[in-house]
Amino acid sequence: MNPPVGVINDADPNAMTIEQATAQILSVLRPISSCESLSVIDSLGRYSAQHVTATVEVPPFRASAMDGYALRLSECSEELTISGKSLAGHPGENTLAAYTAQRVMTGAKVPDDADAVVQQENATVIESKLIVNEMPRNGQHIRLPGSGIKTGSILIHAGDRIGPAAIALLSANGVARISVQARLKIAIFSTGDELVNPGSPLAEGQIYDSNRALLLSMLEDQAVELIDLGIVSDTEQGVREAFAAANGAELVISSGGVSVGEADYVKQVVSSMGKVNLWKVAMKPGRPLTFGELDGNRSFFGLPGNPVSAAITCLLFVKPAIEFMCGAARQNIPSLTLPLSGRLSKNPGRVEYQRAVIEKDANDHWVVTTTGLQDSHVLMSLQQANCLIELSTTSTGAEDGELVTVIPFEHYGRGPL
Ligand code: AMP
Ligand code: MG
Numbered sequence: 001m002n003p004p005v006g007v008i009n010d011a012d013p014n015a016m017t018i019e020q021a022t023a024q025i026l027s028v029l030r031p032i033s034s035c036e037s038l039s040v041i042d043s044l045g046r047y048s049a050q051h052v053t054a055t056v057e058v059p060p061f062r063a064s065a066m067d068g069y070a071l072r073l074s075e076c077s078e079e080l081t082i083s084g085k086s087l088a089g090h091p092g093e094n095t096l097a098a099y100t101a102q103r104v105m106t107g108a109k110v111p112d113d114a115d116a117v118v119q120q121e122n123a124t125v126i127e128s129k130l131i132v133n134e135m136p137r138n139g140q141h142i143r144l145p146g147s148g149i150k151t152g153s154i155l156i157h158a159g160d161r162i163g164p165a166a167i168a169l170l171s172a173n174g175v176a177r178i179s180v181q182a183r184l185k186i187a188i189f190s191t192g193d194e195l196v197n198p199g200s201p202l203a204e205g206q207i208y209d210s211n212r213a214l215l216l217s218m219l220e221d222q223a224v225e226l227i228d229l230g231i232v233s234d235t236e237q238g239v240r241e242a243f244a245a246a247n248g249a250e251l252v253i254s255s256g257g258v259s260v261g262e263a264d265y266v267k268q269v270v271s272s273m274g275k276v277n278l279w280k281v282a283m284k285p286g287r288p289l290t291f292g293e294l295d296g297n298r299s300f301f302g303l304p305g306n307p308v309s310a311a312i313t314c315l316l317f318v319k320p321a322i323e324f325m326c327g328a329a330r331q332n333i334p335s336l337t338l339p340l341s342g343r344l345s346k347n348p349g350r351v352e353y354q355r356a357v358i359e360k361d362a363n364d365h366w367v368v369t370t371t372g373l374q375d376s377h378v379l380m381s382l383q384q385a386n387c388l389i390e391l392s393t394t395s396t397g398a399e400d401g402e403l404v405t406v407i408p409f410e411h412y413g414r415g416p417l
Pocket of ligand 2: 191193256257305
């Protein structure tokens with residue numbers, strides 16, 4: 001589709017789409033092959049390496065869902081005698097004598113020949129006699145064996161991420177240990193002679209390294225082990241030493257030093273160790289993106305140096321790659337559609353991600369607004385954002401009130417990014 005007359009087109013015929021780049025990356029990545037056995041409670045945030053099948057029924061017996069009285073429907077139009085009680089963990093008699101009701105508490109076993117439980121609010125007790133005011137239905141308030149979990153059902157699939165609900169489900173089934181994927185080892189370094197660690201003074205021409213802190217905190221996760229390799233100088237030897245130090249890692253991530261600048265040794269060093277792709281991806285911010293396959297089955301991402309570009313490429317390419325390597329089933333990131341507050345201009349040709357905030361307007365309606373300056377070195381507008389607005393390749397911007405696609409940062413994972 002041709003853009004409207006007078007609109008600058010940002011399309012680059014050599015650029016790939018995000019989907020093409022992702023497909024290429026996933027086609028060469030290998031999931032980690034080793035796994036370990038953990039206690040279920042320690043498996044939080046890990047990826048299951050096995051299917052887990054239910055071996056017990058939950059509940060294992062007919063259990064009361066209410067505090068009340070177990071009875072037989074055929075008898076409950078008469079006055080019943082309260083006889084015995086069944087508490088959770090302390091079952092009562094298993095049969096009811098004629099015209100009796102058994103006191104039962106929530107979670108307690110119901111006698112085999114009772115066919116309903118009347119909740120205590122619907123009955124009147126006069127000394128040891130029970131008058132049912134509201135007839136229960138057949139089977140009411142009795143949880144049948146297996147109504148929560150049936151024997152043989154799959155509780156967890158291989159590749160599922162284990163969250164609190166999975167931990168509860170496994171525990172409810174009596175599972176104490178589970179086999180999970182080993183933690184993926186990821187080494188991270190920053191490149192640039194201008195970079196200084198926070199805490200040290202800056203000399204003329206220097207800036208603080210923010211990308212390493214950004215990447216280390218974005219990727220912090222129970223399923224991975226991060227190795228911080230620090231700041232690497234813009235020399236071939238510096239870059240070589242960093243890769244040597246990253247020897248135990250399955251994934252190496254650097255930022256900076258992958259453009260065509262004279263001091264960019266990353267591409268050169270990676271080429272000598274394996275295969276390197278330098279891709280222009282039709283997105284803003286975020287090009288170029290370097291992806292390599294190193295010796296010893298290691299993979300490599302070279303992210304752009306500008307902090308916001310590093311953050312967005314990490315979200316879009318590195319996070320899905322890590323999930324894939326951890327053995328996770330592929331997930332699509334859900335988006336929302338919200339009215340834009342203000343207006344946005346854009347040149348067609350690239351997908352554009354704008355840092356933005358979802359908030360309520362004066363009429364108490366949810367709207368989305370950009371957080372201001374969108375240059376890729378402006379971290380402030382990333383920090384103030386809680387989402388990204390995604391403008392499609394062909395979009396030429398959006399007007400005030402127009403519905404736009406929004407991806408809350410929460411949708412990418414747990415943290416603010
Ligand atoms: P480069 O890709 O190395 O040419 O860097 C592009 C821009 O990002 C330059 O302005 C760099 O100073 C800046 N930059 C590179 N690495 C970092 C970093 N780790 N932290 C902050 N800014 C960086
Ligand atoms: Mg640099």
